[in-house]
Amino acid sequence: AQKVTQAQTEISVVEKEDVTLDCVYETRDTTYYLFWYKQPPSGELVFLIRRNSFDEQNEISGRYSWNFQKSTSSFNFTITASQVVDSAVYFCALSEGPYGNNRLAFGKGNQVVVIP
Amino acid sequence: GAVVSQHPSRVICKSGTSVKIECRSLDFQATTMFWYRQFPKQSLMLMATSNEGSKATYEQGVEKDKFLINHASLTLSTLTVTSAHPEDSSFYICSARDLATPENIQYFGAGTRLSVL
Numbered sequence: 120a121q122k123v124t125q126a127q128t129e130i131s132v133v134e135k136e137d138v139t140l141d142c143v144y145e146t147r148d149t150t151y152y153l154f155w156y157k158q159p160p161s162g163e164l165v166f167l168i169r170r171n172s173f174d175e176q177n178e179i180s181g182r183y184s185w186n187f188q189k190s191t192s193s194f195n196f197t198i199t200a201s202q203v204v205d206s207a208v209y210f211c212a213l214s215e216g217p218y219g220n221n222r223l224a225f226g227k228g229n230q231v232v233v234i235p
Numbered sequence: 236g237a238v239v240s241q242h243p244s245r246v247i248c249k250s251g252t253s254v255k256i257e258c259r260s261l262d263f264q265a266t267t268m269f270w271y272r273q274f275p276k277q278s279l280m281l282m283a284t285s286n287e288g289s290k291a292t293y294e295q296g297v298e299k300d301k302f303l304i305n306h307a308s309l310t311l312s313t314l315t316v317t318s319a320h321p322e323d324s325s326f327y328i329c330s331a332r333d334l335a336t337p338e339n340i341q342y343f344g345a346g347t348r349l350s351v352l
Contacts, residue, residue, distance in 0.1 A: 166343075225279045
């Protein structure tokens, strides 16, 4: 069974501070995909990143960066110099299988509140 | 990225009525769509996998007669909540898988907030 744990439920930061969201996953598959999605107050889920189990390179996209550590089964997400528009719920998700197109198992989400 | 349109965005109905929610992939074909349910401040729980031209696959504990899914074309899946009751009030969100892209990512609709009085 696949499982995703996001321990921090709500995180408040002052604008321009960095914030790191932890994601720990469990799977018996050797091939799997990890995702991060953003859910702003409007409700829709916005895709942020997809990473397969064979690619442990860290990634940076603007103010976002991701750290994939297979040894600790973690896929952490950092927002640098946070802005008010970053206030949202962020979900980490896992998909097992070779193509990452199977059902997604979501973590409980991290509510990020950026205080101006 | 690909666009998934979900309608209506919000619906309020009386107990006992049925509500239909549409999920459309606007610029790509989706042989598979997914339906999720999200309670306030909770995570998304997969309800069912909708396959074009065949019966949907429901997750354990989800009543297929209660939540009817129809995926009649490559761009449209519908979820009908039959004889809705207050406990069905929730946020329903669909996603569609774009098989044409190498990343094969699920794109989500904006969700439907259902309130049953």
